Amino acid sequence: MSRLIPQEEGIAVTIDNLTFKYDQAPSPTLKGFNLSLPKGSRCLLIGQNGAGKSTLLRVVGGRHLAKPDNAVVVLGRHAFRDTKLNMVRSYLDMDWGMRTVSFAGYGVPLQADIAVKNMMAKMQAENPERRDELTELLGVDPEWRMHQVSDGQRRRVQLLLGLVRPFDILLLDEITTSLDVVVRQDLLQWLRRESEVRGATIIYATHIFDGLDDWPSHLTYLTANGATGWQGRIEDLQLYRTLRAEGKPALLNVACTWLRDELNAQRAAKHKEAASGESVHENALKPFESGGGFAPGRLVSQLDG
Numbered sequence: 001m002s003r004l005i006p007q008e009e010g011i012a013v014t015i016d017n018l019t020f021k022y023d024q025a026p027s028p029t030l031k032g033f034n035l036s037l038p039k040g041s042r043c044l045l046i047g048q049n050g051a052g053k054s055t056l057l058r059v060v061g062g063r064h065l066a067k068p069d070n071a072v073v074v075l076g077r078h079a080f081r082d083t084k085l086n087m088v089r090s091y092l093d094m095d096w097g098m099r100t101v102s103f104a105g106y107g108v109p110l111q112a113d114i115a116v117k118n119m120m121a122k123m124q125a126e127n128p129e130r131r132d133e134l135t136e137l138l139g140v141d142p143e144w145r146m147h148q149v150s151d152g153q154r155r156r157v158q159l160l161l162g163l164v165r166p167f168d169i170l171l172l173d174e175i176t177t178s179l180d181v182v183v184r185q186d187l188l189q190w191l192r193r194e195s196e197v198r199g200a201t202i203i204y205a206t207h208i209f210d211g212l213d214d215w216p217s218h219l220t221y222l223t224a225n226g227a228t229g230w231q232g233r234i235e236d237l238q239l240y241r242t243l244r245a246e247g248k249p250a251l252l253n254v255a256c257t258w259l260r261d262e263l264n265a266q267r268a269a270k271h272k273e274a275a276s277g278e279s280v281h282e283n284a285l286k287p288f289e290s291g292g293g294f295a296p297g298r299l300v301s302q303l304d305g
């Protein structure tokens with residue numbers, strides 16, 4: 001199916017009251033989640049382990065079908081059903097380097113005796129400038145053979161192949177973990193240029209905030225129960241501005257504040273539950289669903305209504 005869906009001018013990703021539940025799971029991972037991201041934004045996705053960041057990226061990446069059917073619109077297209085999106089959308093996660101067989105469509109044995117220059121050779125040949133730029137930036141040797149590289153080198157090859165084709169939407173799931181610090185910094189700068197010069201929209205889920213303070217244009221906080229936390233332009237977040245003015249590591253402290261508050265609320269709820277013998281999980285997390293004190297700069301959320 002390929003049919004344009006009306007979307008607000010200048011917006012790249014619209015998520016409206018998204019709910020997603022894994023088949024075997026007792027309850028939904030994502031509940032009433034909303035997001036509106038402008039084209040050219042670099043959005044950092046923050047949330048505790050298991051909050052649903054990877055799930056959200058997979059939904060936006062068209063790997064899971066969510067409810068309601070039109071909940072996720074990417075560049076005016078249905079995130080799951082519109083296969084045309086696959087020409088302009090890239091999704092990179094940690095799975096690649098761990099598997100012996102690549103993700104669907106490429107069929108490349110990632111740890112087989114194959115040279116980097118022969119992997120996705122057509123796509124590399126079609127984008128020679130990007131290939132050369134990324135090859136240098138990532139320090140990839142086209143002669144490397146995939147059965148002889150380290151985890152970090154395999155990750156660099158993944159990035160080369162995942163980024164070589166120009167994208168309008170890029171979804172990154174904790175992808176920089178095994179990169180050394182210099183390559184990581186260079187890559188972040190390259191990604192910044194992609195958004196500033198080509199207008200690409202990037203969503204990046206990570207727990208590593210080192211060196212990221214200047215990078216995102218937007219933040220999205222996914223609460224522990226898969227709902228919308230604070231989101232908006234980073235400069236609209238007072239806590240971030242204060243920390244920057246004080247010369248403190250801003251993103252690390254913002255994330256710590258949010259996640260610490262959330263953890264304390266979860267622990268308090270558990271204690272209350274133990275004391276009363278009732279289940280109070282859902283209610284315990286409500287403060288975060290309604291902003292939890294981080295409302296300024298937040299974008300549309302139907303949960304407020």
Ligand SMILES: Nc1ncnc2c1ncn2[C@@H]1O[C@H](COP(=O)(O)OP(=O)(O)OP(=O)(O)O)[C@@H](O)[C@H]1O
Nearest residue numbers: 022024025029047048049050051052053054055056
């Ligand atoms: N295939 C699956 N089937 C059932 N449940 C799943 C599946 N994948 C993830 N989950 C569950 O969904 C929830 C969210 O997982 P997800 O990987 O999206 O979280 P995350 O925020 O990316 O976590 P982390 O920061 O640890 O990577 C978790 O409770 C997880 O157990």
